[in-house]
Structures are given as structure tokens and as C-alpha cells.
Amino acid sequence: MSVARFWRKIPQRYNMLGTRCETCGRHFFPPRSFCPECRRTGKIADYKFAGTGTVVTYTIIHTASEQFEQLTPYVLAIVQLDEGPRMTAQVVCRPDEVKIGMRVKRAFRRIMTDGESGVIHYGTKFVPVE
Amino acid sequence: MRDVAVIGAGCTTFGEKWSSSFRDLFVEAGALALEDAQLSGEKIDAMYVGNMSAGRFIEQEHIGALIADYAGLATHHIPSTRVEAACASGGLAFRQAVIAVASGMEDIVVAAGVEKMTDVEPGASTDTLTGAADREWEGFVGATFPGLYAMIATDYMHRYPLTREQLAMVAVKNHYNGARNPIAQFQQEITIDTVLKSTMVAEPLRLFDCSPITDGAAAVIVAPLERAREFTDAPIKVLASAQASDTITLHDRRDISTLDASISAGQRAFKMAKLSHKDIDLVEVHDCFSIAEICAIEDLGFCRKGEAGKFTADGQTALDGKIPVNTSGGLKACGHPVGATGIKQVFEVVQQLKGDAGKRQIDGAKIGMTHNVGGTGATVAVHILGRV
Ligand SMILES: [Zn+2]
Numbered sequence: 001m002s003v004a005r006f007w008r009k010i011p012q013r014y015n016m017l018g019t020r021c022e023t024c025g026r027h028f029f030p031p032r033s034f035c036p037e038c039r040r041t042g043k044i045a046d047y048k049f050a051g052t053g054t055v056v057t058y059t060i061i062h063t064a065s066e067q068f069e070q071l072t073p074y075v076l077a078i079v080q081l082d083e084g085p086r087m088t089a090q091v092v093c094r095p096d097e098v099k100i101g102m103r104v105k106r107a108f109r110r111i112m113t114d115g116e117s118g119v120i121h122y123g124t125k126f127v128p129v130e
Numbered sequence: 131m132r133d134v135a136v137i138g139a140g141c142t143t144f145g146e147k148w149s150s151s152f153r154d155l156f157v158e159a160g161a162l163a164l165e166d167a168q169l170s171g172e173k174i175d176a177m178y179v180g181n182m183s184a185g186r187f188i189e190q191e192h193i194g195a196l197i198a199d200y201a202g203l204a205t206h207h208i209p210s211t212r213v214e215a216a217c218a219s220g221g222l223a224f225r226q227a228v229i230a231v232a233s234g235m236e237d238i239v240v241a242a243g244v245e246k247m248t249d250v251e252p253g254a255s256t257d258t259l260t261g262a263a264d265r266e267w268e269g270f271v272g273a274t275f276p277g278l279y280a281m282i283a284t285d286y287m288h289r290y291p292l293t294r295e296q297l298a299m300v301a302v303k304n305h306y307n308g309a310r311n312p313i314a315q316f317q318q319e320i321t322i323d324t325v326l327k328s329t330m331v332a333e334p335l336r337l338f339d340c341s342p343i344t345d346g347a348a349a350v351i352v353a354p355l356e357r358a359r360e361f362t363d364a365p366i367k368v369l370a371s372a373q374a375s376d377t378i379t380l381h382d383r384r385d386i387s388t389l390d391a392s393i394s395a396g397q398r399a400f401k402m403a404k405l406s407h408k409d410i411d412l413v414e415v416h417d418c419f420s421i422a423e424i425c426a427i428e429d430l431g432f433c434r435k436g437e438a439g440k441f442t443a444d445g446q447t448a449l450d451g452k453i454p455v456n457t458s459g460g461l462k463a464c465g466h467p468v469g470a471t472g473i474k475q476v477f478e479v480v481q482q483l484k485g486d487a488g489k490r491q492i493d494g495a496k497i498g499m500t501h502n503v504g505g506t507g508a509t510v511a512v513h514i515l516g517r518v
Contacts, residue, residue: 009266030267057288057386059280060333061272065257068272076277076332078381086381088268088278095333100288111271123271 006121013123016106018085020047027083051106052129053081060095067112079104079126090125103129133355134231135365136515138167139480141473144346144465145315152188152246153200159347159470160201160242167351167361171202174351175236177210180223180243181469186258188246197242216262217418219243220348220472221373221502221511227352228371228513237353243470244347255343259468262505264379276340276419278380278506280332283421286387287334289436292424294334296439298325300420301338301462303448308459310489315344315465325420339420344465348473350480355518364484369405369497370514372398380506387421389507392429396501399512400431407431410514411495412482413453414475416503417460423447426501427455430512449490457482457490472502472511483517 009030011017018029021042026035029049035042058077061068068074075091075098091098092107104126111123140162142155150158156179164171179197184190198210213223220243227241247255260269263278286292302322308314320338328337351361358365374394377383384390400406407430415430417423424438432453433441441447447455458464458478461471479498481487497516503509 005266056381057281057285059277059284059335060330061274061277061280062330062332063256063276064272064274065260065269066253067257069253071272074272076271076273076281078281078386088273088379088381089271100284121270125271 014108016049016051016124018047018049019044027085029081029085029087049081049083053079053104053126055091055098055100055102055104056080056086057100058091058098067114077126092125092127097128105129131232132234134228134352134368135355135358135518136350136368136476136480137353137358137361137365138163138169138351139349139477140166141313141348141477142346143313144344144467146248147345148248150345152184152190152244153196155246155345155347156197156242156244156349157200159244159349160240163240163349163351169238169351169361172206173238174203174208174240175238176208176230177240177242178223178226179210179212180219180221180472181212182214182216182219182245183258183261183468184246186261187255188249215509216504217416217466217468218472218502218504218509218511219469220474221500221513222472222509224350224472224476224513225371225373225511228368231352231354237357239352240349241352241473242347242349243473245467245469246345247343247467248345252343268379274332276335277332279419279421280335281380282387282425282506283334286421286424289387291436292439294326295322296443297339297420297424298322299442300417300423301325303442304417304456304460304462307449307457307490308463311459311464314459314463315342316459316463335419335421341418341461341466344467346465346467346470346474348470348477350473350476365518366480366483367516367518368513369516370399370402370512372402372512374398374510376508378505378508383507387425388435389425389429389503389510391507391510392426392501392503395510395512396430399499399514403514405497405514409497410453410499411497412457412479412492413455413499413501414458414460414478415455415501416471417456417462418466418503420462422503423455423460430499430501449492454492457487457492472500475500475502476513476515479515483515
């Protein structure tokens with residue numbers, strides 16, 4: 001991923017900054033500037049997510065693209081945040097630990113090293129809640 | 131709106147075609163289609179070309195012009211347009227051709243699809259295919275394309291009765307059909323054991339749950355139905371053409387293991403053709419992964435939600451079953467050159483309806499359906515074709 005494309009997303013990736021529609025109360029992560037429900041009548045404001053959620057579904061990736069090859073096998077999941085929206089993220093746990101319904105919280109982690117530029121990208125992974 | 135017919139169809143063999151270039155592939159498919167329609171190139175009014183990612187696979191863009199040029203039509207200055215919707219590029223190219231003829235704007239239109247995937251390393255092709263999903267919010271965190279479908283499978287198997295063996299039956303059945311298709315990439319039969327002992331890709335999906343990396347091209351020619359008999363004794367009428375969209379990310383879907391775009395496109399197609407799933411004699415569905423076929427036959431209404439595993443294991447989707455699914459071998463055994471797949475599905479249905487499908491022929495097939503998915507379900511194209 002290009003450095004510019006990555007840097008534009010830093011507030012969202014580092015702080016889980018999304019948006020909320022103050023008209024209907026829906027939360028959006030990543031942020032949206034239009035509410036799909038209210039369209040242009042929706043009033044959108046920034047919203048910082050608590051970062052806690054539940055595993056909806058998951059897989060263990062054994063064959064990855066080049067940037068993630070050294071991580072395999074790793075746990076990839078869809079996590080439903082407590083505010084409502086879902087996101088795809090890695091869960092830092094043993095492959096046999098992950099379960100549907102498992103409670104997780106966000107953690108700031110290294111995501112990958114870009115092979116061409118050598119830039120290290122950080123972002124959100126999830127860890128099990130004890 | 132005018133009625134539209136397919137008057138010719140052609141397809142290369144699918145596989146690792148290292149001795150053929152991108153342009154060799156579509157020229158071969160196009161020539162086969164023209165030959166089938168007994169048509170000369172200067173009669174062509176327009177072309178639509180499905181292609182997902184030539185820019186990444188062979189570092190070539192501007193595919194519409196390239197194809198017109200190497201088809202020998204550059205000096206005829208016909209409009210030639212590339213259509214892109216990931217793995218649904220071919221289905222959408224066909225739909226654009228149908229719309230062009232139905233509208234009265236054009237008469238003789240080529241719909242083609244082509245992809246050359248084996249010129250890059252496997253890691254690079256995995257990354258390119260990830261572009262069919264959301265690069266910034268799925269690919270960035272390490273989601274691969276098989277990984278996303280694996281999460282569909284995990285969700286499905288958690289909620290519905292689908293065993294690992296039943297899932298493997300999808301691949302076993304499609305390899306059986308592929309072994310009877312001379313253009314297929316894999317022409318050998320496999321067993322449940324072959325699937326269950328193959329390399330793990332993304333749990334619970336193994337290598338034999340996944341469609342391969344493939345080179346290939348397919349082309350069909352459409353014309354107004356009223357003119358079809360100028361070219362062929364057996365025109366195949368386009369009874370319906372439907373397309374639907376959904377969220378680009380899997381995680382934003384209403385239901386992880388239901389492709390709402392398949393349901394929507396399917397319902398629109400049935401309505402347009404004034405038919406129901408009971409009228410369909412065979413269907414080519416988008417089995418990029420075994421779980422995708424399970425979802426597809428439910429989403430299109432061939433069996434109830436949650437019952438596709440048993441339906442498949444009982445042989446209902448086999449060549450002699452209630453509704454033969456993927457008689458070509460599907461993406462799994464026939465191969466999946468992403469941009470060409472949607473056109474190959476039409477090619478297979480046309481062959482079946484003309485009675486030209488050889489050892490995999492469905493007796494008396496009159497009406498066939500194609501179902502082509504882009505990404506994890508963000509785009510779906512469904513077509514219904516019928517014998518005239
Ligand atoms: Zn709203």
C-alpha cells in the first residue's frame with residue numbers, strides 16, 4: 001500500500017476514529033460522510049470507538065499474500081464493535097483459541113512491512129478479553 | 131426493447147497457457163465465436179470485453195482498444211469497451227452487449243472475457259485478487275480472497291447443518307463434470323478424500339475447495355432475435371439479464387452467509403423471464419470456492435436456506451439430479467480466468483441448449499441460467515437463456 005494512501009487513514013487506523021449519524025444514531029467505521037439511512041438529512045459527527053467487540057466469524061489464514069507470509073498461520077475475523085459496526089481484523093491469539101462469540105478488545109499493533117518501501121504499517125488488531 | 135439472441139459462441143481451453151499471450155487468447159476465442167456464427171469480422175458493430183486486472187497481471191491497460199486492434203478491427207473504428215467488476219467482469223460485459231442490442235443502438239455485438247493470470251507469481255496473484263474486496267479495510271489487515279470466503283464458510287457451518295464432507299462434495303461433483311469437458315483445466319475426477327487431505331488455505335477451506343489460477347478467454351456474439359436466423363439455425367434467446375450490487379466489504383453485509391445481490395439479481399431475472407427456478411434445466415453458478423456454490427443454489431432458490439449441503443450430497447445438483455449445477459465443471463474444475471468466467475458460463479449454457487455438450491449433456495435442456503459473482507458478492511450478474 002502506498003505511503004500516501006496509508007497516511008490518510010492514520011487517525012482511523014491508530015485511534016479507531018469513525019463517525020456517527022446524530023439524526024438516526026447509527027455508527028460508522030470506517031467513517032462515512034453520508035448516512036445510508038438518512039442520506040443528506042443525516043448530521044454526521046466524529047466518533048471515537050471504545051474498541052470492544054465480539055467475534056462474528058473467523059478463519060485461520062495459511063496461505064497469504066507476500067506482505068503477510070511471515071505471519072501465517074494467523075487468525076482473521078469479522079468483529080462486531082459494541083456500537084454496532086463490523087470490521088475485519090486479525091485477532092492475536094492461538095488458532096485453536098478463537099471462537100464465534102468471543103469477546104475481544106482493540107490493540108495497537110504492527111500490521112505489515114511494505115516490501116518495496118520498507119515502511120512499517122501499524123493499525124488495529126484485536127486481543128481476547130480475559 | 132428488442133429481443134436478443136446469442137448467435138455464436140467460442141472458448142479457448144482453460145489452464146496454465148504459458149505459450150499463449152493475452153492477445154493470443156482472446157483472438158482464439160473471438161475467431162471460434164465468429165466461426166460458430168458463420169460471420170465475418172466486418173459485420174461486428176461493437177465489442178464489450180470483460181477483464182478484471184490486466185493492469186496487474188500483465189501490466190497492460192486499454193484492453194478495449196487492444197482487443198479491437200488484434201481482432202483486426204482497428205481500421206473499422208468500432209466502439210470497443212472494457213468492462214470491469216472483478217470476477218463478474220464477463221457477466222457484465224455480456225449484459226452490456228445485450229443492452230446495446232436490446233436498445234436498438236447496435237445490431238451485431240461481441241461480448242468477450244479474457245484473463246491471463248499465470249504470468250505473475252502466486253503471491254502476486256493472491257494480492258491482485260484481494261483487490262476484488264476492499265483493499266483499505268479488508269486487504270490491508272491481511273484478508274485474502276479465500277480468507278473472506280472461509281469466513282462465510284465458518285459462519286454458515288456455525289448456523290446451518292453443513293458437514294465438511296458435504297462441502298467437499300461440491301468439488302467432487304464439479305471435477306466429475308470437468309472430466310467430461312474438453313476445455314476444462316482439470317479433467318480428472320477426485321474423491322472426498324482428495325479434498326480433505328489437500329493443503330489448508332484458509333480454515334475450513336482447503337486447496338480443493340478453491341478455484342485455480344487460470345488463463346483463458348471466451349466470446350459470444352449477440353444479435354437481434356429477428357435477425358438471428360441469418361447466422362444460425364439454433365439461436366439461443368436471452369430471456370433475462372439482471373445485475374445487482376451490495377457492500378464491497380463482507381463485514382458490512384446484512385447476513386455474512388447470504389449474498390443479497392444473488393437473491394436480488396436472481397429475483398429480477400426470474401421476473402423478467404416470467405419463470406421460476408422450477409423452469410430452469412441447468413445452472414452455471416459462481417463456485418470460486420465450494421462454499422460459494424452452497425450459498426448460490428440457496429440464494430437463487432433451488433433449495434431452501436441451510437439445505438444445500440444435503441441437497442448436494444444427495445446428488446440433486448449432479449448431471450442426473452433435479453437441477454444440474456456447473457455442468458462445465460464450474461470455476462473449480464473448468465478453471466477461473468476471472469474476467470472470462472462470466473462469458474464461459476454463457477458459452478456452456480449455449481452448448482447445453484444446442485445439445486452440443488457431449489458426455490455432460492443434459493437431455494432435452496431448454497432453459498439455462500448463469501450466475502456470476504464479483505468479489506465476495508458486491509456485484510452479481512444473472513442471465514437466463516432459452517432455446518427458441
Ligand atoms: Zn442516519
